[in-house]
Amino acid sequence: MAARGEASRVKLFYFDIRGKGAPIRWLAAQTGIEFEDVRVKREEFHAMRDKGLTPFGQLPVAEFYDKDNNLLCRIAQMRAILRYMARSSGNKGYSSDLAQAAVIDSFLDFEEDVFNAMRSSIFPARIGLPEYASDEAKEAMRRKVAEEVLTPKLAYLIQALENSKSGWIAGGDLSIADLALGSSLMWLNGGVVDGVPAGYLDGKSPLLKEYIARFAAEFS
Numbered sequence: 001m002a003a004r005g006e007a008s009r010v011k012l013f014y015f016d017i018r019g020k021g022a023p024i025r026w027l028a029a030q031t032g033i034e035f036e037d038v039r040v041k042r043e044e045f046h047a048m049r050d051k052g053l054t055p056f057g058q059l060p061v062a063e064f065y066d067k068d069n070n071l072l073c074r075i076a077q078m079r080a081i082l083r084y085m086a087r088s089s090g091n092k093g094y095s096s097d098l099a100q101a102a103v104i105d106s107f108l109d110f111e112e113d114v115f116n117a118m119r120s121s122i123f124p125a126r127i128g129l130p131e132y133a134s135d136e137a138k139e140a141m142r143r144k145v146a147e148e149v150l151t152p153k154l155a156y157l158i159q160a161l162e163n164s165k166s167g168w169i170a171g172g173d174l175s176i177a178d179l180a181l182g183s184s185l186m187w188l189n190g191g192v193v194d195g196v197p198a199g200y201l202d203g204k205s206p207l208l209k210e211y212i213a214r215f216a217a218e219f220s
């Protein structure tokens, strides 16, 4: 019998980019949950926001439906969406063991810490900071963030990979933490962020390089 609130179908609203949609789309493929992937254009996003359909004014947003097609909830926040999808799919990508689920959560939350400064450096106005005075200033800030914030945080991820017997970040099976981390690491390593060259992460550790390559091979 389905647990109370268990979803049978998910409808994702996100832009036609990887971004915060990729881990959700990848999880959908892993779980086999019925999944509708709505790729939203900028003006459609604004219309959704104006109609109050984006709980916190941003995407991704996902609608969850039960087996009788009743809307269970419409929620924002990539991590909340990932957890709910996983928990509705027999904990695929998560764990029914509360301790292991907590370890997965901790890495999922740490993904935010690892990439927060870099994301903020791309959209400074979103967090109330001034735009860059020049392209040089922008690239100098990116390099500073990469060296002073990202690199020490990556060291914790590399340590976790070294400690992991399975090769996945939380030590067990492939989890939603891996999907979020893999997607962000691929993004940062892909040469799309000014001031961070393609392959920037490859020299950090062979294990990290192999971890990123695994996502590129399996999930691109």
Ligand SMILES: N[C@@H](CCC(=O)N[C@@H](CS)C(=O)NCC(=O)O)C(=O)O
Residues within 6 Å of the ligand: 019, 020, 057, 058, 059, 060, 076, 077, 078, 079
């Ligand atoms: N904490 C949120 C952040 C969501 C977010 O940053 N969404 C961006 C796209 S990746 C967005 O909607 N940008 C459009 C805007 O803010 O106008 C999450 O993890 O889902």
